[in-house]
Amino acid sequence: MRLYISCDMEGVAGVTSWEQVDARKPHHEYTIYRRYYTQEVRAAIDGARDAGANDILVNDAHGPMRNLLFDELPDDIRVIFGNRKPYSMVQDIEASFNGAFFVGYHGAIGDANAVLCHTYTPSVIYDAYLNGVRCSEATLNAGLLGYYGVPLLLVTGDRTTVEGTRRQMPWVRGAIIKESIGNFAADTISPIAAQRLIRDTARDAIANASTAKPLVFAPPISLDIQLYKTEQADIVEMIPGFTRTGTRSVRFIHDDFRTVFKAFVATFRLAATI
């Protein structure tokens, strides 16, 4: 059984501040949380293995996307490192995977009580919608999995994130690691308890994989993005095929989900230049 794991960092046990997850201006706390992050991914792998997954690809999907401590992971998996991947957090997903895990995920930008909530780039994306459905990173990423017929099986993170994902994809198993108190505080279980919970839930998720479904957005797929600032919309509307739907909003419609996904990536990269 082939399993794909996309791992983010904000949903890891104990995380409540950007400093703990900022790999670019490494803070002494990052060093600690990077290890917890790796251990939670390890727990997901171990649980999946218990239930029969034997071919695992892990995509480091946080920040510069080179956070995982290699030596704390089993030696027979593959890892995708580095950012600037055209499919970003779900790079190299393909139809041969039987399912996927999203570990350490966080809430959508604008979610209340979701620690460090954002959608890809907090300084750019104010809200994102696919075919009218409000999207978290989990939604957007699951949409690309869905294009390849791959179902999301597990999500781990705070309650808001897990429940938000399960509302859109009820077949997904959720491991709730913490209760967020606003954007920068959480009532959290310990790293060890989180790893146990993730391992158990992962096992369960693989065992029940047959009940899971791919999340499919029917073409024509309409991507609506509200940007943070007017000047970002000024330049994003220059992308071929984009239309300006409001002073701070743009729309792109296309039949191929992959084109839509890459257009979303182009949007946040382009808007970040201003």
Add this chain to the structure above:
Amino acid sequence: MKLYVSADMEGTAGVSSWRQVDPNDTHEYPLYRRYMTREVRAAIDGARAAGVADVTINDSHWDKRNLLWDELPNDVRMITGTPKPLSMVQGIASDFSGAFFTGYHGMAGDADAVLSHTYSPETIYNISVNGVPCSEALLNAAMLGIYGVPLLMITGDRATVEATKKQLPWVTAVVVKESIGYNAVNTLTPAAACDAIRVGAQNALRRIAEAKPFTFEPPVELIIETARVENADFIELMPGFERLGGRTVRYVASEYSAIFRAFLVATRLGGAANVPS
């Protein structure tokens, strides 16, 4: 009669170094921005002497707020600031009778063309449209062409103005300097350059009947060779762009204005990759 002026800076008399045209430079830039303004003023004065009433100037260099107001006549309009969707030809419209490109420079890769580049030296290695290698002058002139507006005059170094004249033979070319490689020039003085530009502008308007709008035949194909592989990685994310090679992307459209906009957004998005990952 309405005249459009797109004003760049590298082709100003005396300019031989990026420092002279970099608004962050506090030593040489303040001098050369005055010379740039005076050359624009000379172009306007020449045009006025030949009967032009309305003038719109588009400040087209760097962050596009270089021109000194107090050295310009008080009855012109100025387009200033960045970004602008049509960048160096923002504000072009079909009611202009013609256009001047002042202070222009050679395209990326031109020899003996001081500070030669095409929009973004860090991102763009080569541009071609329908197989024709393009300088900023040609890219911009084709956008004027969409509105039926002919380029009448270009000022800059010899390589720049002669290349443009080869492509647009009706253009009056004012050579203010001879480039010696990329960072040296044999140049007229600012005052002599202004005189030459004033005369050139007058001549250009006298010859306006010979001038033609320049257009690319549709369908229009844009090929961008990027400076680095990572620039192409980013550009390829956009719908409609096709990767032809490690540092080559292609975009095709039924009309040139879509190509011009695609080029501008590609330059910006491609440039975002120049920041370390």
